[in-house]
Amino acid sequence: MELSEIIEQHIASIRLPEKPAGLYQPIRYALEGGGKRLRPLLAVQACRACGGSVYDVMPAALALEMFHNFTLVHDDIMDRSAMRRGRPSVPARFGANQAILSGDAMLTLASQLALGVPQKVVAPVAAEFNDMALRVYEGQQLDTEFESRRNVTTDEYFHMISLKTGALLASACRIGAMVGGADDRTVEALGDYGLQLGLAFQLRDDWLDTFGDAATFGKPIGGDIINEKETWMLITARHESHGELDAILEEDLADDEKIHQVRRLYERLRIGERCDAAAAEHHALAIAALDRAVFADEALREFFVETAERMASRKI
């Protein structure tokens, strides 16, 4: 069986109490939404690469996927997002209050799952998991604060996404390595890999939101422009266009026209290519970090190389 199938099966068989159904049904719904299962996959492969077993790391892998989905459930309340992965979001389907409470239960279930790793690594894994969670909240906080600012720098942007997106991918790799019995140097190296992967992922995500294909990407294009989201592209274009970007954003234009005008400005400043180049840079840093990791199973190095490749060039 493919590893991704094994992970999918384990996610489907996470045991949740039956009652009260109203509390646990939205959790099942959230987990069934699919997604790339990137975090559990990274944890499992990092563990195997370092000489550990799929079985030992699986509780932590599931914890990471549960945590990731918990953040999506609560984010969808805060952002009032009606859709997620082509279906109604949890708050849209079950109501905001239910999404708060079921989300809380997901966070506790994630902590509970993480405690299922072998006894000798429970303490460091649980500590890493909680530290990571706080970093993710800090990133979310900064992202929210950026919404009311117009002077965010690219440094601040990278700091924010290293917390909001990078921390979880980094921790998936670190926890996998820890369970696999890796030395500190390899834990750090794989953590750096995950972080750089996260930065490349987010830059590509921003790029896709503006230049992607709506049908392939699975959501409407241009949302970030309409929401004036402080992405690397927006920040760079603002900095370089001498007021032109803000002028477009401030104009009372139809959404389509606004997206069109901003994209034209981006094209003139070659923002898309440069965003791609920035993603490629972090892809390269991910590969470089990988070189510092000592693998028990060298055959798995290819998985990490390919995953980084895919992140920096993905279309969905």
Next chain:
Amino acid sequence: MELSEIIEQHIASIRLPEKPAGLYQPIRYALEGGGKRLRPLLAVQACRACGGSVYDVMPAALALEMFHNFTLVHDDIMDRSAMRRGRPSVPARFGANQAILSGDAMLTLASQLALGVPQKVVAPVAAEFNDMALRVYEGQQLDTEFESRRNVTTDEYFHMISLKTGALLASACRIGAMVGGADDRTVEALGDYGLQLGLAFQLRDDWLDTFGDAATFGKPIGGDIINEKETWMLITARHESHGELDAILEEDLADDEKIHQVRRLYERLRIGERCDAAAAEHHALAIAALDRAVFADEALREFFVETAERMASRKI
């Protein structure tokens, strides 16, 4: 120094990251709201009674207080409560989105704190903590579901409050006993004590909401009646008044008049006295549970007896 002062000092010195201030400031605000600090006090005394030290149990005691305050922050969003402990609630003061995110961070901080107990009890304490948290959410879920029902039984009510209120007090005692090195029998006995204490506490809380003194109780009287909250009193009065209670609730009356009429009905059916008697029953069960606990320090038994006494007769 008084034990309650020691606990207060430890709460005040919980280390939170400085930045981003927007994330952590509401947490400090929530913790500074005061309250009885009943949960950490129970944990510390249970630990001492079983032969453990204040120092060993303090991380778990703080985790329980952090968790309790987390539930209040998220409850106040779900219930749209503007006030808490005589001040604006966290969502009223910082906004609902901020309350969601800072609340999430409180739950993670609580898990993090709980991991600070001595190594040999980390695993059982963390497991107990997560199990407890799920029971609390389950109780909250049932409480919410009761709002849209008119046929809740007193059995269902007791099941709900044993989860929503009882589970946390039970766990405070259990965790304290576990850290103190108690045998299973004493852990169970103190857990039962905490559960019965919780039931007495909740019955008294419901009683105070209807028959208490607004100035002493710190919030307006009659809120449960106006919100038609499924308390033991309301359920019993509905069952025994042959439609009279529901008729009053359905009438288009001013709040004051509605409260007045329901209280008159309660008085006729002697609901207040009987609610008090039910609280006294659970107080007696708490004391009986205490008799099954083996204490290393018998002098501390008095604390638990007095606390149960206070719960069943408190005015605030």
